[in-house]
Amino acid sequence: xxxxxxxxxxxxxxxxxxxxxxxxxxxxxxxxxxxxxxxxxxxxxxxxxxxxxxxxxxxxxxxxxxxxxxxxxxxxxxxxxxxxxxxxxxxxxxxxxxxxxxxxxxxxxxxxx
Amino acid sequence: xxxxxxxxxxxxxxxxxxxxxxxxxxxxxxxxxxxxxxxxxxxxxxxxxxxxxxxxxxxxxxxxxxxxxxxxxxxxxxxxxxxxxxxxxxxxxxxxxxxxxxxxxxxxxxx
Numbered sequence: 001x002x003x004x005x006x007x008x009x010x011x012x013x014x015x016x017x018x019x020x021x022x023x024x025x026x027x028x029x030x031x032x033x034x035x036x037x038x039x040x041x042x043x044x045x046x047x048x049x050x051x052x053x054x055x056x057x058x059x060x061x062x063x064x065x066x067x068x069x070x071x072x073x074x075x076x077x078x079x080x081x082x083x084x085x086x087x088x089x090x091x092x093x094x095x096x097x098x099x100x101x102x103x104x105x106x107x108x109x110x111x112x113x
Numbered sequence: 114x115x116x117x118x119x120x121x122x123x124x125x126x127x128x129x130x131x132x133x134x135x136x137x138x139x140x141x142x143x144x145x146x147x148x149x150x151x152x153x154x155x156x157x158x159x160x161x162x163x164x165x166x167x168x169x170x171x172x173x174x175x176x177x178x179x180x181x182x183x184x185x186x187x188x189x190x191x192x193x194x195x196x197x198x199x200x201x202x203x204x205x206x207x208x209x210x211x212x213x214x215x216x217x218x219x220x221x222x223x224x
Binding site for chain 1: 145147154155156157158159162200206210211212213214215216217
């Protein structure tokens with residue numbers, strides 16, 4: 001049973017470019033969460049999605065960041081016009097339902113040149 | 114969200130039991146106590162959770178104080194693979210899905 005798959009594992013972008021991070025949840029999981037870990041800091045919640053719906057985006061920056069979880073395919077975290085401060089590890093987690101433990105992927109490490 | 118307090122770091126000898134403490138004096142009645150750990154260069158991994166009673170699984174045991182203001186994660190026999198940052202997290206039931214990670218306890222295992 002494959003775990004949460006994130007790709008790419010490493011992503012390098014220049015300032016002003018777009019970054020697209022993908023997350024395939026575990027089989028049977030319909031709830032997806034994105035977290036960000038800045039260097040030397042703890043993980044911070046960004047957004048919680050169910051299929052085709054954003055449930056809680058209280059941790060998302062107001063500009064340049066968006067997330068989706070379409071009916072078919074992986075969840076996508078999109079960062080437009082990246083800046084140096086976006087350099088971080090982005091982790092995706094999934095769960096089969098509410099109040100269930102979350103299972104994390106190994107993250108995408110985003111570096112901005 | 115109620116806050117948790119953990120020691121910044123701990124050390125333990127390999128093959129010895131490890132007791133990782135967590136204080137949560139402002140815990141509410143609907144808060145579950147969750148533990149996750151993060152190994153180097155990996156995503157967090159769920160360890161165990163409980164509400165009032167002590168819990169055991171294949172990874173660890175969770176001992177919860179009678180007043181629920183503190184808890185202890187117990188690794189019965191530490192191995193080098195248990196070296197990680199351990200996070201104690203309070204999670205309110207009934208749909209509060211986001212996990213609020215603190216700074217956790219960095220556990221070092223001494224061979």
